Amino acid sequence: MATTVGSLEAGGGPRSGRMWKLLLALLALLPDVFAGADSKAVTTTLTTKWPSTPLLLEASEFLAEENQDKFWDFVEANQHIENDEHDGTDLSYYGLIQKRAQPLLSPVQLNLLKFALSLRAYSSTVHSFQQIASNEPPPAGCTAFFNVHGKKSCNTEHLSDLLDTVPKPYLFKGDHKFPSTNPEAPVVILYAEMGTDEFSRLHQLMVSKANEGLIVYVLRHFVANPSKNKVYLSGYGVELAIKNQEYKAKDDTQVQGGGETNATLVGERDGVDEVQGFLFGKLRTMYPELKEQLRELRKHLVESTNEMAPLKVWQMQDLSFQTAARILAAPAADALTVMRI
Incomplete structure (x- = not known):
């Protein structure tokens, strides 16, 4: 075959040689084409209706379920994440989260955290805080803000003016309440995304006020610019039934050819x-x-x-x-x- 091809190339000129090379290349691809045609596998994915949530916030919810003290320790360690701490990829960001959580968890708990993040088990919890924040839209120009009994602002100078004696707001069971020395103090709810500069600025102020007994500090997750991607769901069983439209009049209960059912x-x-x-x-x-x-x-x-x-x-x-x-x-x-x- 090689001799024939060579002789044809010699007799047919450069154009003929290129045609034979193209033909051989197409023949080499045929097995892959037929393999793809024979495959009847159907791959399906399930996504949520809500945008993808930051893994850092999901990890914080895992720690909150373990212990509220561990949650606040994790918040302190991650109130600001420098850009040079990871290269911007999801993998490096995931590795940084594990590194920050490792001092607070046992090896078994750390493995459970990895599993929970892979399943996106706490994405819905993070999004529930986002839904609460959507009912209280932030003030203009604020990517993070605090709410003092219905009065919202991101200007720290306004906090003292807002701390007047007013009725306490309704708090949810899943709210993260900072340990306070004065439970009767006015409640300040911070809506912010952990790891951002704005969160670090407001969080430090809230912690100092809470330690002085001036406020009851409550943190709720809020992502100012949600991701456009959706969350891929894991651990859900899906049945994809493909119905054959070619009906045949045949009694399937009868054994054919002396065989067995x-x-x-x-x-x-x-x-x-x-x-x-x-x-x-x-x-x-x-x-x-x-x-x-x-x-x-x-x-x-x-x-x-x-x-x-x-x-x-x-x-x-x-x-x-x-x-x-x-x-x-x-x-x-x-x-x-x-x-x-």
Whole structure:
């Protein structure tokens, strides 16, 4: 083939040579094209309706669930993040968060934090604060602001004028309240994004006032410029059913060609192959001479199982515990197979 191509190139000139090279390149791509055509896999992703939330704020909510003291320690350590501490990529930002959280968490808790961030488990919590802030729009020109009983400002000079005796606002269960020496002091709610310059400026003022007993300091997350990206959801089961529109008049209950039904064949190669309490995998190993009889018995049990007798109410209770008990009762080597069944 190489000789033929070479002779054709010599006889056909440069244009002919280029054509043959192009043809060979296309032939090399054919396996990839056919492989793509044969693939019927469908990939789906789920996203939230709300914008992606900063991982730093999600990490703070993880620590708040562990301990409020750890939350405020994390806030102090991350009230301002310099640009030179990470290169601007998501990976370096993620690494910085782990580094800042490590002194406050055990190795096991740190692994749980990584898992929670990968699942975006606290994104909805952060967004709930954003929704609260949306009902109290910030003053013009403010990327972070404080609210003193309905009076909003980002000018620190106005804080003293706002600290008059007024009714306390309603606080939510998830609000982050700074430890205060005077619980009866006026409540000041700070809406800001941790790690920004504006947050650092206002946070330091609130902490000093709270330590003096002049205010009760409450922090709520607020992102002035939300991301345009959505949060990709993990851990959700999705079924994508593709319906065949070509209907065929055929009785699927009839066995064709002397073969067995699909339900009978399912699981025969499993090591456990349990049907109604009978472990046919072990029975075939112990009694190989009864292979055909065991096959018939298994077929009968599978077909009787498919009748789907109505379940009692108590049979539907605590299904997770029933499943766990069944898996634990199986031999250790067969536990994964039983769990799959």
